[in-house]
Amino acid sequence: MRSASRLAVVLLTIGALLLPGDLPATASTALRPVRPVMDCADVTGLNLPGVTIRSATVTSAGAPSPYCAVEGVIAPADTIVMRLPVNGWTQRYLQTGCGGLCGTARINYTQAAACAPVADGTIASATTDMGHQGQNDGSWAAGNPQAQIDFAYRGVHETARVAKEVITRFYGRPPAYSYFSGCSDGGREALMEAQRYPDDFDGIVAGAPASNLVVQNTFHHAWNVLANRDAAGNYILLAGRLPLIHDAVMAACDRLDGLADGVLDDPRRCRFDPYSLVCDDPATCLTRAEAAVVRRLHDGAVTSRGVRLEQEISHEWGSELDWTLFVPAAQGQVTFSENIALSFLRYLAYFNVADPDYQLTDLEFTEESFWRTVQTSKYLSATDPDLSRFRRSGGKLILWHGWSDQHISPQATLNYYEALGTPSYARLFLFPGLAHCSGGLGPDTFDIMTPMLNWVEKGTAPTSVVATKGARSRPVYPYPAVARYDGTGSTDDAANFVPVIPRTSPKVNYDWLGAGLYTHGYQTTCQPVNGKLLCAPSHPIPHP
Template sequence: MSLFALRFHSWLRCGVVAALVLAGAVPARADTAPTGLAPLPALPPVMACADLAALRLDGVTDGAVEISAATVVVAGAAPYCEVRGRIAPAIGFVLRLPTQGWTQRYVQTGCGGLCGSARIDPGQGADCVPVRDGTVAIATTDMGHQGSGTPAGAWAAGQPQAQIDFAYRGVHATAQLAQALVARFYGQPARHRYFIGCSDGGREALMEAQRYPQDFDGIVAGAPALNMVVQNSFHHAWNVRANRDASGRYRLLAGQLPMLHAAVLDACDGLDGLVDGLIEDPRRCPFEPRRLLCRDGQDPAHCLSPEAVAAVQALHDGARDDQGHYLEVPGAHPLGSERLWTLFVPPTPQAAFNFSEQIAAAPFVRYLAHFNQALPAWTVDDLRFTAEAFWQTVQTSVYLSAMDPDLSRFQARGGKLLLWHGWSDEHIAATTTIAYAQALRRQMGAAAADAFTRLYLLPGVGHCGGGDGPDQVDLLTPVMAWVETGQAPQALMTAQVASGVTTRTRPVYPYPLVARFQGGDPTLAANFAPVDPGPEEPTPDWLGAPLFASGYQAQCQARDGRLVCDPPGLPFGTPAPR
């Protein structure tokens, strides 16, 4: 049992009072707010909203600032001053400043996908009381380009600054500017600063912890696309290539996924002692796709062809080269996630559209995957699944990926990090986040890492939510309480809601602990307890394991229409021709 697990079991022995604290029924300390947050006095603005538009903001960040609008909006929980503008050359931002009741907190939200829109979305922080009540200053950015579709115009026309802004500068510059505006508007800076994001927003969260540890005190990184270059090239291309035959026809079809999923549950659902449609830890599931291989005379509606069985195995395992070496963290699509594979498993053999190809892989590889090289005609059929092609492609990880496990600067400032991932994520595998957490503990030391980081894995939950498992959870309040009153998060309450009705609740515990049913009503969280499942499942070897290392993240500049980074490439693997 890990040191953290021992500490956690000691916490549980506090009995009924601890259980009430866990459920949020009573505060843990008399001097804290009911949610466990510090009881910070609310402060009023010291200037008019409209006057923000006239502020001189030279030197706040590394680009000129233009405020296009500063207006009072009366909507939702409380009125706020909405500030919109741009950080040169093209980083759009939006900031909302409460005009009454500001509780001295700043929250910045991430932007998913390829971004392109400055839309505030607190995600799994929406139920956090200060956010819900409109008492926090809150901001976001479009990360340097506009338009939620493929941002080829920004990335393909000799504008490397747009690539840098998307990689890491947009979020950092917005944090600098927004926090400066907060200080001007209220006459003092925010007491506590937080970031929450999922998917690419999770990558942005880790970029902040790794590159700019001074920006935030508490960070929530959900389903992080931390291995962005591999994710948007080999992973998504494999989703297509592993399921197409030589003639271009898809072998496994969407209509077969419910049958496949049912077979997986039949094999593994009850391993944790409860048949509830969820798999506690898919890595421990022994299901073999060949169980579904059609026998002579069997109804094909209830079995799979040899080609479809091979596709299922390949999709589950993840990208490999022809020698069998993994080109991504193995377990690319964990068992139990099959119903959500409709993202990349089409309904017909001749399907013309596939999300993994047209939306994920193609725009990224065409305009971001290679230094100073656009490939506008690229398709997934052009990608070679070889070690040489792998190292040539992932060179841009030096500025696009967020895999550095050395968070010592963030830790030294007292920063707190909460990682979370759904086990049924159809976009990004939870195994990648586990691999990062394992690398972080190796780098920092297990005890040190446990003191400022937590990882939560949600059975049955899809990408940033959805799926078959309880996905409604407030992940921001636990980080706020950790930062403000020293209450390290333990069990988090999750809920499943259908048509506005809560159908079940379930605790989720810090990894590696799992929630195990103790008897009674299985839809109630109170009937589950934390269990250490035994020795941790190690991450299998894969070619890019050295990417979980420190020291190679680059600072980049746009010079004469070219992207120039220092260091210029990875210190391991086969260097790309430059």
């Protein structure tokens, strides 16, 4: 009886220290799990101006523990979906981004699945379709300026605002920490948040960001196609030749980092000459025309006078096996690059213009055409390096990119990082052999969220991220450090590598025609007016 009374006193003491809805803290988290203060089904009755909650049901689909699955619409057309843990929420909110041109609302924990609150289902999360349906067909933008604004920047911000309000009502308190993680267009969304809405998130993870969206989806992808066509419109280089090119690249450059491991830790050091493969044996060599295509694809879009229309390297050496994104297997095939470029050029590249008959050959690779095209960067792209408000709010930023990204050049992310001035609140991780967001020859599975949580909540800046592929693991260190084998043990074990900052960095020229896009002051805010997109202020994009 005395023991029971003592236990009761202990339980009462613990209860006095907890706020209503609290559960005892677990060893895996410093934040106390919190129970909901309302039933899941009652979320549909929340009075949120401009928001319609269509459904709220308890499920465990695709998750380790039950959650309240919420779906609704933020006026006029932003779909929002949420997962709210019902058996204990650890007071964190994670919003995830979408890819391509968006159009679907599906929570995607890109490179975050191993993070403890995600893995155990104790994190609240949400995402949006960015105000339209139809993922990579840009026709949704025709005559719909509000959808264009929502896709550009409003959808993510409004989702963050509404999701936090729903969380506050559901649990009786707001999130202690809020995070955003996305890759590809999700990476652009991440940077747009840091630039335009610096108070929305404490920590932002931007993977392979499509930050320079307009240049990427016009000149970059159109060049991928047109640089590989002859005068008759036939492809010069076909995918069957890519293994030959890749093998030659690796033979020339794989050992530059001191280890023949099938990936290049910094492809910029590789000085491969595709013309070295030219000879008369079609089984083992390239034609001179094919070698010229390889050079053009690597170097990127230029005018007829050689003026660069994107950063100096469009596709890094070592990524050749994934060039099937834009190099077809046979004549007559349509590649991803052609589809994405046409979708964008027809409906999004120019203010208030919808031209479903536009062809890639209509795009002129000239300086005048470049400046006419990139005007929509003012609201669509996320390359403003002024993150002073984000820094003052205490925000942390992790950028990451695969060196073998076949879709978005890592040079665009390097260009942005250098424009930031390598600040203390940001880190950049470059993964050898990693293709676009995942895949490739190098280790491509890693937990990028746990380092961010530790940085925001404990003040411990990330010093490495370990990536794996099967039994192979490799550390990746904040740029400019690279991983070097220490000479002992297996080269497949991350424990046997140390960080090294190279004495000299490869020279890459960021003095290209669009360099002014990586400056502050050109971004605009837009409104739908009489069915048209009207953006202000109309500051010009700085250019030579």
